Each structure stands twice: as C-alpha cells, then as structure tokens.
Amino acid sequence: MxxxxxxxxxxxxxxxxxxxxxxxxxxxxxxxxxxxxxxxxxxxxxxxxxxxxxxxxxxxLSQVTSSLKDKVSELSELPGWAPLILCMMYEIDKPESFWKPYFDVLPREFSTPMFWNQDDLKELEGTDIVSKIGKKDSDDLFHNELEPIIKKHPELFDEKKHNLELFHICGSLVMAYSFLDEMQKLPKKKTQEEEQEDEEDDDDDDDEEGLITMVPMAxxxxxxxxxxxxxxxxxxxxxxxxxxxxxxxxxxxxxxxxxxxxxxxxxxxGFVDEKNDFDLVELDGLLVVDVCCEGQDEALKEKKIEFLMEEGALDECFVIDKEYEIPPELIVSVHVLCSTKDEFKMMEEKQKLPKPKLTKEAKEKIETILKKRLERYPTSLEDDELMLTQVKDNKKNALIVRIGEKKIIKETLANVEKTPIAVEKRPAPQKVDKQSKKQKK
Known part of the structure; x- marks a missing residue:
C-alpha cells in the first residue's frame, strides 16, 4: 500500500x-x-x-468546533473567512489535532493564480482573472487581522510557523473546499454602512448568516x-x-x-474545463463609459452615470456568454451615455430609460466596446490556439481561459455586426426591468 x-x-x-x-x-x-x-x-x-x-x-471543522474558540476571545470578531482560516492555521500542524487524518489528505500545494510566479501570471493578461486574484487584499487581511492575534498568543502560535505562507495555504483550502452550513447560524458581522442601513430598516432577517465550515469527505x-x-x-x-x-x-x-x-x-x-458551457466575459462599466462619453463635459457625464446607476441599468460590468447576445442594459446605457444634453434632460424629467433598440449609433459604440475589450489581450486567438499544444500546467490553463473569452467576444461581435439596425429614432423612454440583468461573477 x-x-x-x-x-x-x-x-x-x-x-x-x-x-x-x-x-x-x-x-x-x-x-x-x-x-x-x-x-x-x-x-x-x-x-x-x-x-x-x-x-x-x-x-x-469550523470556528464552532475548533478548540481555539475557548482560547482566543477575538475569534468571533474576525470578518468573513478569517475565523475558519485562523482555526485551520492553529489545527493543521498539531500532531494531537482531532482533524489530523483529515489534514493529511488535504493538499498543501495549489495551482491557483495566487501561487503563480510572475512569468505564469503574464499569461493571464487581458482576462477577467487579473483583478480578482486579490493577493494584496489577502495579505492585508493577514497583517491587519490575524497577525496581531498570533503575536498576542505566543502560547498558541509560533510566529515563524504561523506565517503569511501558512495563511495562504489555509485560505486556499477554505476557498476551494469549504461549505456554507445554513443549519448553523451566527450573528452577522456588519460594516458601518450596513449598520447604518439597519437603523433605517426595521427588517432584521439578515442579522444572522450561515456557518462557513470544512466538511471532511464531501x-x-x-x-x-x-x-x-x-x-x-x-x-x-x-x-x-x-x-x-x-x-x-x-x-x-x-x-x-x-x-x-x-x-x-x-x-x-486551479483547473479549467476545456469544454465549458458556462464560460463568460465581463465588459466593465468604465470601458463602456470611456467609449460612449469621449470628449463629453465631465459634469454631464457624471450625471448620466448617476442616473443610470439609480435606474439599475449601469453596473460594474455587463456579462456576455455563449448565447453571444448583448444585454439590453448595455444598449440602454449606451443610449443614455451618448445622448445630447437636451435628450438627457428629458430622460431625467421623466425618470425613464430609453428602449434597448440597436440604432446605428448604439451598434457602432457596442462594436467599439467589444473591439477594445479584445485589444486587452497581448496575443491573437490564432496565436493562442497554435500555442495550446506546446504548453502545459499553468500556462495551458491560462491559454484555455484566454481562448474561451476571446471566442465569446468575437462571436458576440459577429452577432452584433449582422444584426439589422433599428429605426433611426431616439427611443421613447421606458422603465427597465432591473431583475432581468444577468448576474455577474
């Protein structure tokens, strides 16, 4: 054996x-x-x-079952995943830990971008991953929240062993393997902004949240x-x-x-599905604003953005997927952002958004948005497909992500280009269905 x-x-x-x-x-x-x-x-x-x-x-294994809960009073005050991560850091290398046989079968090395070298990370340039790796935020969480507790309790932790590296290992295990147990509730830790909203809202349904836990065997x-x-x-x-x-x-x-x-x-x-029906691409809101508002008065541009956000049309990003269709909210946002001062004033007065009709102007702007999103990649789709057979591991996974995203953008662009132009008339204002938006990542 x-x-x-x-x-x-x-x-x-x-x-x-x-x-x-x-x-x-x-x-x-x-x-x-x-x-x-x-x-x-x-x-x-x-x-x-x-x-x-x-x-x-x-x-x-959770902050409820770990013996650390009886030794560190600050545990329950930590945000998000931090209590579970600290419990795992405490338990993972203890020979007498109840969960030792479990830790023995969990990985200690990971193929997620958090652990990639700079050469491999370059392969992700242009993809939706780059801004979401969150290494700095993760490092800050350790230094600001966990490290002070570790230093305060030398009888429980060894600063040399319970360090940033172990934090990233345990954090990666939590991200990859943890489950939310809805049957066990804990008081929800809220930001100051959330606390202020609660004071204005009598609804206390969100005062509790499920317990983040590691589930051995699952x-x-x-x-x-x-x-x-x-x-x-x-x-x-x-x-x-x-x-x-x-x-x-x-x-x-x-x-x-x-x-x-x-x-x-x-x-x-740390892995990909080469044939993934759920692949998608994000078109960030800033790109849409930049393309549509080039040369516009800054104050007018800010008013348009505020109006769109209040009406629920403009978000941090718009999602396109393997249906290769442009979200109606994107078309509406383009109409508003491209409107003249008088046209926008009318929209404000009526507090209604235009219909999502693909006019000549909207079509041209959306084509430009898609082309500029494609320009963020340093390589072409053809180059990537040729390279796919020559690389492995991290580089191959990055290529598969890039290829999938580029295909979606190209197919969506082709779909827009062949879509007939709507009647050249500024659409009549209407309410937009805020619930119809696709959920972004």
Missing part, C-alpha cells in the same frame, strides 16, 4: 470511528494521473436518492461540468451526500462547484 493509499485509509477509518456512515458502494480512487488528486468512485451501481455518506456535525468529490451526480444535503442533525441520478459501477462521483466560467474555476480551484 502506497503512502497515498495509507493516508486515504486512515482518513476513511477516522471518519467511521467518529460517527460517519459511508456506503459500501463507494471507495477512494487515485486520479492524480488526470490531475484530479483523490476522488470517489462507485464500486457498485448506485440509484438516485441513495445516501453515499452521512456526517455528524461534530466532525466538521471535499473528496471532484467537479466536472455536466457530470454532477451527487449533492450535499444539510439535515438538522447531520450532512448527507446523496446521489441525484443513477450512477453505474466504475463511474466517478462528482459534486458540483456551481455553474462557473473557466476564469472562476481557475481562480478558485
């Missing part, structure tokens, strides 16, 4: 010894040759609805777009992974990380 297999068996035995129930129809399988690490396979035919495993909440299931056949259910006394369709003997069992585009899959989990 290899070390990899021994660790898997020790983890399995630990689960069972601590109250987990695991079906005899599943087993671990080594998928490292497919860059998928450890996965779960069906050893017998499984029917839809079968429980694959059941986990008591006592086996989950995170052993891999993801593959279109192959999801299992789902985690949160019951009052346990968590259960159930088959959501029939699974044949020998098939891998897949959970789902959601309908994510390749940019998000790479950023969060």
């Amino acid at each position: 290899t070390t990899f297999e021994e660790k898997g068996k020790a983890f399995w035995d630990w689960l069972v010894a601590n109250g987990a129930t695991i079906s005899d129809k599943i087993a671990f399988k080594d998928y490292r040759s497919e860059n998928s690490g450890r996965g779960v396979i069906a050893t017998q035919d499984i029917k839809e609805g079968d429980v694959l495993f059941s986990l008591p909440r006592s086996i989950l 995170d052993m299931l891999n993801h593959k777009a279109g192959f999801n056949n299992a789902r985690l259910f949160h019951e009052p006394d346990c968590l259960q992974m159930k088959a959501i369709k029939n699974i044949k003997e020998g098939e891998q069992i897949y959970n789902t990380y959601g309908d994510l585009c390749n940019a998000d899959l790479l950023r969060k989990y």
Whole structure:
C-alpha cells in the first residue's frame, strides 16, 4: 500500500470511528494521473436518492468546533473567512489535532493564480482573472487581522510557523473546499454602512448568516461540468451526500462547484474545463463609459452615470456568454451615455430609460466596446490556439481561459455586426426591468 493509499485509509477509518456512515458502494480512487488528486468512485451501481455518506456535525471543522474558540476571545470578531482560516492555521500542524487524518489528505500545494510566479501570471493578461486574484487584499487581511492575534498568543502560535505562507495555504483550502452550513447560524458581522442601513430598516432577517465550515469527505468529490451526480444535503442533525441520478459501477462521483466560467474555476480551484458551457466575459462599466462619453463635459457625464446607476441599468460590468447576445442594459446605457444634453434632460424629467433598440449609433459604440475589450489581450486567438499544444500546467490553463473569452467576444461581435439596425429614432423612454440583468461573477 502506497503512502497515498495509507493516508486515504486512515482518513476513511477516522471518519467511521467518529460517527460517519459511508456506503459500501463507494471507495477512494487515485486520479492524480488526470490531475484530479483523490476522488470517489462507485464500486457498485448506485440509484438516485441513495445516501453515499452521512456526517455528524461534530466532525466538521469550523470556528464552532475548533478548540481555539475557548482560547482566543477575538475569534468571533474576525470578518468573513478569517475565523475558519485562523482555526485551520492553529489545527493543521498539531500532531494531537482531532482533524489530523483529515489534514493529511488535504493538499498543501495549489495551482491557483495566487501561487503563480510572475512569468505564469503574464499569461493571464487581458482576462477577467487579473483583478480578482486579490493577493494584496489577502495579505492585508493577514497583517491587519490575524497577525496581531498570533503575536498576542505566543502560547498558541509560533510566529515563524504561523506565517503569511501558512495563511495562504489555509485560505486556499477554505476557498476551494469549504461549505456554507445554513443549519448553523451566527450573528452577522456588519460594516458601518450596513449598520447604518439597519437603523433605517426595521427588517432584521439578515442579522444572522450561515456557518462557513470544512466538511471532511464531501471535499473528496471532484467537479466536472455536466457530470454532477451527487449533492450535499444539510439535515438538522447531520450532512448527507446523496446521489441525484443513477450512477453505474466504475463511474466517478462528482459534486458540483456551481455553474462557473473557466476564469472562476481557475481562480478558485486551479483547473479549467476545456469544454465549458458556462464560460463568460465581463465588459466593465468604465470601458463602456470611456467609449460612449469621449470628449463629453465631465459634469454631464457624471450625471448620466448617476442616473443610470439609480435606474439599475449601469453596473460594474455587463456579462456576455455563449448565447453571444448583448444585454439590453448595455444598449440602454449606451443610449443614455451618448445622448445630447437636451435628450438627457428629458430622460431625467421623466425618470425613464430609453428602449434597448440597436440604432446605428448604439451598434457602432457596442462594436467599439467589444473591439477594445479584445485589444486587452497581448496575443491573437490564432496565436493562442497554435500555442495550446506546446504548453502545459499553468500556462495551458491560462491559454484555455484566454481562448474561451476571446471566442465569446468575437462571436458576440459577429452577432452584433449582422444584426439589422433599428429605426433611426431616439427611443421613447421606458422603465427597465432591473431583475432581468444577468448576474455577474
């Protein structure tokens, strides 16, 4: 038995010894040759609805179950993922930790862009990932929130070991493998702005939030777009992974990380799906404003932006996907941003937005927006496709993201170019459906 297999068996035995129930129809399988690490396979035919495993909440790792909660009073005051990350930093290398068999099967190295060198990061230039890696924000969270606690408690932490590097490892594990347990609620930590809004709103439904937790065994299931056949259910006394369709003997069992585009899959989990039906591209609002308002009076431009945001048409970004269609909100925003002073004054007075008609001017502006978005990539689509067979690992993943995004932009541009122009008349104002916007990443 290899070390990899021994660790898997020790983890399995630990689960069972601590109250987990695991079906005899599943087993671990080594998928490292497919860059998928450890996965779960069906050893017998499984029917839809079968429980694959059941986990008591006592086996989950969170700020509620870690012994650190009784030793660090500041834990509950930390924001977001920080309490769980600090608990993991405390537990991960303790030989006597209750979760040691679990930590032994979790990765310590990651292929997410957070850990890439500068040479590999250059391959992401132009993609939607660059502004979302968040390394500086992550570093600031450690230095401002966690490091002071670590220094304050030398009896619990070793500054040399419990450092920024370990923080990034634990943070990456939380981002990739944690679940939100809606059955366990904690008081929601709010910003000053949120507190002020609460004072003006009597509704207290949002005063609690679900508990972010690590779920041993659930995170052993891999993801593959279109192959999801299992789902985690949160019951009052346990968590259960159930088959959501029939699974044949020998098939891998897949959970789902959601309908994510390749940019998000790479950023969060370090892999991509070469054939991803959920790929998309963001057209940022600033690009739209720059193209449409070039040479305009600054005060008028700001008024238009404020008006569009109040009406819910202009957002941080507009999303285009594999339907290759222009969002109506983008067309509306272009009309408003390109309007004359008198036309805009009329819109303000009526407090209504124009209809999303693709006029000659709107069509030209949208074509320019798409072309400028394409210019952000330092290479062409043809160059990328030729290079794809010559690279591997991080560079290959970056190429797949770039190729997917470029294809969407090009197909959308082609779709716009062949779309007939609407009647050349400034559209009559109308209300825009604020709920119809596609959700951005």
